[in-house]
Amino acid sequence: MKLLLSGFEPFGGHTINPTQSLLQAMEDYSFTDISLELHTILLPVHYDECVELLLAEVEKFQPDIIIACGLAAGRTAVNLERIAVNIKDIEASSYADNRNERPQDIPIRANGPDGLFSTLPIRVITDRLIENGIPAVISNTAGTFICNNVMYGMLDYIKQSSPGVLAGFVHFPASTEMALHKPSLPTLPINLMARALQLIIRTTVEQLQKDE
Amino acid sequence: MKLLLSGFEPFGGHTINPTQSLLQAMEDYSFTDISLELHTILLPVHYDECVELLLAEVEKFQPDIIIACGLAAGRTAVNLERIAVNIKDIEASSYADNRNERPQDIPIRANGPDGLFSTLPIRVITDRLIENGIPAVISNTAGTFICNNVMYGMLDYIKQSSPGVLAGFVHFPASTEMALHKPSLPTLPINLMARALQLIIRTTVEQLQKDE
Amino acid sequence: MKLLLSGFEPFGGHTINPTQSLLQAMEDYSFTDISLELHTILLPVHYDECVELLLAEVEKFQPDIIIACGLAAGRTAVNLERIAVNIKDIEASSYADNRNERPQDIPIRANGPDGLFSTLPIRVITDRLIENGIPAVISNTAGTFICNNVMYGMLDYIKQSSPGVLAGFVHFPASTEMALHKPSLPTLPINLMARALQLIIRTTVEQLQKDE
Amino acid sequence: MKLLLSGFEPFGGHTINPTQSLLQAMEDYSFTDISLELHTILLPVHYDECVELLLAEVEKFQPDIIIACGLAAGRTAVNLERIAVNIKDIEASSYADNRNERPQDIPIRANGPDGLFSTLPIRVITDRLIENGIPAVISNTAGTFICNNVMYGMLDYIKQSSPGVLAGFVHFPASTEMALHKPSLPTLPINLMARALQLIIRTTVEQLQKDE
Numbered sequence: 001m002k003l004l005l006s007g008f009e010p011f012g013g014h015t016i017n018p019t020q021s022l023l024q025a026m027e028d029y030s031f032t033d034i035s036l037e038l039h040t041i042l043l044p045v046h047y048d049e050c051v052e053l054l055l056a057e058v059e060k061f062q063p064d065i066i067i068a069c070g071l072a073a074g075r076t077a078v079n080l081e082r083i084a085v086n087i088k089d090i091e092a093s094s095y096a097d098n099r100n101e102r103p104q105d106i107p108i109r110a111n112g113p114d115g116l117f118s119t120l121p122i123r124v125i126t127d128r129l130i131e132n133g134i135p136a137v138i139s140n141t142a143g144t145f146i147c148n149n150v151m152y153g154m155l156d157y158i159k160q161s162s163p164g165v166l167a168g169f170v171h172f173p174a175s176t177e178m179a180l181h182k183p184s185l186p187t188l189p190i191n192l193m194a195r196a197l198q199l200i201i202r203t204t205v206e207q208l209q210k211d212e
Numbered sequence: 213m214k215l216l217l218s219g220f221e222p223f224g225g226h227t228i229n230p231t232q233s234l235l236q237a238m239e240d241y242s243f244t245d246i247s248l249e250l251h252t253i254l255l256p257v258h259y260d261e262c263v264e265l266l267l268a269e270v271e272k273f274q275p276d277i278i279i280a281c282g283l284a285a286g287r288t289a290v291n292l293e294r295i296a297v298n299i300k301d302i303e304a305s306s307y308a309d310n311r312n313e314r315p316q317d318i319p320i321r322a323n324g325p326d327g328l329f330s331t332l333p334i335r336v337i338t339d340r341l342i343e344n345g346i347p348a349v350i351s352n353t354a355g356t357f358i359c360n361n362v363m364y365g366m367l368d369y370i371k372q373s374s375p376g377v378l379a380g381f382v383h384f385p386a387s388t389e390m391a392l393h394k395p396s397l398p399t400l401p402i403n404l405m406a407r408a409l410q411l412i413i414r415t416t417v418e419q420l421q422k423d424e
Numbered sequence: 425m426k427l428l429l430s431g432f433e434p435f436g437g438h439t440i441n442p443t444q445s446l447l448q449a450m451e452d453y454s455f456t457d458i459s460l461e462l463h464t465i466l467l468p469v470h471y472d473e474c475v476e477l478l479l480a481e482v483e484k485f486q487p488d489i490i491i492a493c494g495l496a497a498g499r500t501a502v503n504l505e506r507i508a509v510n511i512k513d514i515e516a517s518s519y520a521d522n523r524n525e526r527p528q529d530i531p532i533r534a535n536g537p538d539g540l541f542s543t544l545p546i547r548v549i550t551d552r553l554i555e556n557g558i559p560a561v562i563s564n565t566a567g568t569f570i571c572n573n574v575m576y577g578m579l580d581y582i583k584q585s586s587p588g589v590l591a592g593f594v595h596f597p598a599s600t601e602m603a604l605h606k607p608s609l610p611t612l613p614i615n616l617m618a619r620a621l622q623l624i625i626r627t628t629v630e631q632l633q634k635d636e
Numbered sequence: 637m638k639l640l641l642s643g644f645e646p647f648g649g650h651t652i653n654p655t656q657s658l659l660q661a662m663e664d665y666s667f668t669d670i671s672l673e674l675h676t677i678l679l680p681v682h683y684d685e686c687v688e689l690l691l692a693e694v695e696k697f698q699p700d701i702i703i704a705c706g707l708a709a710g711r712t713a714v715n716l717e718r719i720a721v722n723i724k725d726i727e728a729s730s731y732a733d734n735r736n737e738r739p740q741d742i743p744i745r746a747n748g749p750d751g752l753f754s755t756l757p758i759r760v761i762t763d764r765l766i767e768n769g770i771p772a773v774i775s776n777t778a779g780t781f782i783c784n785n786v787m788y789g790m791l792d793y794i795k796q797s798s799p800g801v802l803a804g805f806v807h808f809p810a811s812t813e814m815a816l817h818k819p820s821l822p823t824l825p826i827n828l829m830a831r832a833l834q835l836i837i838r839t840t841v842e843q844l845q846k847d848e
Contacts, residue, residue, distance in 0.1 A: 077819035115327015137819035141353035179771035183713035186822035289607035349607035395561035398610035539751015565777035
């Protein structure tokens, strides 16, 4: 079984992005007991390139599962995103992307569906995280920034090209170190988030094995 | 030109729902200068009945425009909702509906599209409100409670039955009086919200006239 | 009876400060029915000068009542401050004062009392505002920025020099117009805040008349 | 050197209070390297009794340092409280104390000072926590509920009876497990908070040794 895991470079004035460490942690972690082949990819925070790079990797690697990860500073729990929307719009975020793009109300794919549901087992995952002592919740908006862009681009692609693939997006809160100079920021420790991501991966693998 | 305007009864422990006053204010207000025929309907906060009642009214009245209004206590500005999602789920809200229904992850329409965009001119409306001194923003989630339920049910119906109809959902913040015993609640005055709703209606009528 | 009313110039990246308009509104408003002589003073957002200017005016004008007003962007209701603390510290705010001063843990007055209560009838005022439909609450911190600085300097002075004077600080939320380009900001309309300030003044005058 | 450390029982609808575990963790932890004699006391959430019990323990144990700990659900970082105020008032909290007392604007001690500063080295502690990777900040209000009540009662007592004692209050955020069924709650892990409390204790001991 093959898993493609993506994260992002820092953006929006933050000097770190915890998803970068999470990719490294998953590479260091042994999924050999479940014979999982793991590829990771760190994406740029740029509206179009992030999707193109991810999909190029998908075509090359042909994964069974794609889990894209992003930072949502200000959220308190691990957020399993339910839906991606066919819009690029920076209004809700206060910053441009890393190449200073500021799209307003632009469709990601002309004539694409308005919304696309995650095909990850988000409820099973959320319940499993909570059972394991990790604050988690299903989120009903991934925003209209880069994270939604990757989620939509990926879900649109697999809907058309590889409908059996389980794919979705997970938003992580700021990590503890990010609050050291901004004490009002809610955080989770990076180790807890790494444990969360292991459980998300394992639960998704189990779901795929059940489906087969 | 015919406009159907809906609001909701109180819910979730609130004793008032400002959308009830807003319906009354729109009935009192004269739209005769633009020959607009206005019908209003106050919906129950119940997952299935709210949609059934609204759609029955739509079939009878055959409106050109449908604007559904709801309360989102905690929000600060008039929220033009961008998208409805095909899910009933009470997790994000802390209360059941008014008949104590607590659905989890239930599709509103089996095999319906995952998401459906508002067909109101939400960006033109948002800009117009701001030009007129009213805090407004496009929202990317109407939640998964009753408000999303009405929005999805309505957009799904018109997509299939009356594709030219302009329809969408507007979330209003708590009104000033609602903060008198809960001073941490952000509010807008009911008069400002009534002026916002007039502008939303007029902007949508102008859009429809342009479309024709 | 003589009342000194102070407000502040804009600060912290805001281009307006609603207390400036509130001073003007109180000057325009007739308090002649209660024979109130009103002086207003607009203070600079600078740690030491703001207090010096206010106290110079107090010595010259010899007011019976001093009500100092400030902006607390992010708050939702009219905030009657309960206590000033003997500290200048910019940590809790994200900006320096308007001359780029960034004091840390500096006493406002060496060997001054740690805290000083407002001598305004803050509970009577809060109740009166709420009865009149205005969201209001007693606040237990005026921060450690300029507003607290003015409140402490003023209360310390009158405690030593004119113990009968009623004096205190009121924090106002952002005004509606301030949210036009920042829709997540909670607001109150400037007219409602002007009505609040009239009631605060009248209630304090009545209290002073009762005390005599 | 003798340290008295206090925590609280659960309150306000929470079934746990992390300060209870923190007391246990400090008892389990070895401070033998610094010859620290540690007593802990779990206080009831009742306005008057909490202070009486703490002061009875102070009189009996004669500590050099008193660190009182409380829960402030909703805060994000370890909060070193700067000041206690001479008021019991439940407005800012939404719940009564555990015996259903709801005082309004009642002085804790008749004719006591309005405010009393913590005598802990709060800035040195805050800097030390941050250097050690723990989100921390000085807070300028401990509220007007039980926590402020204990802080004021204790500081008032030592000011009169034992001026050399270092005493103060630390508010801790909700612990991770408290967010499992309320995912919007910001949290810190209990282990990180225990490490914070060790550092708070060690830094205070060092300060006292320097003072002597």
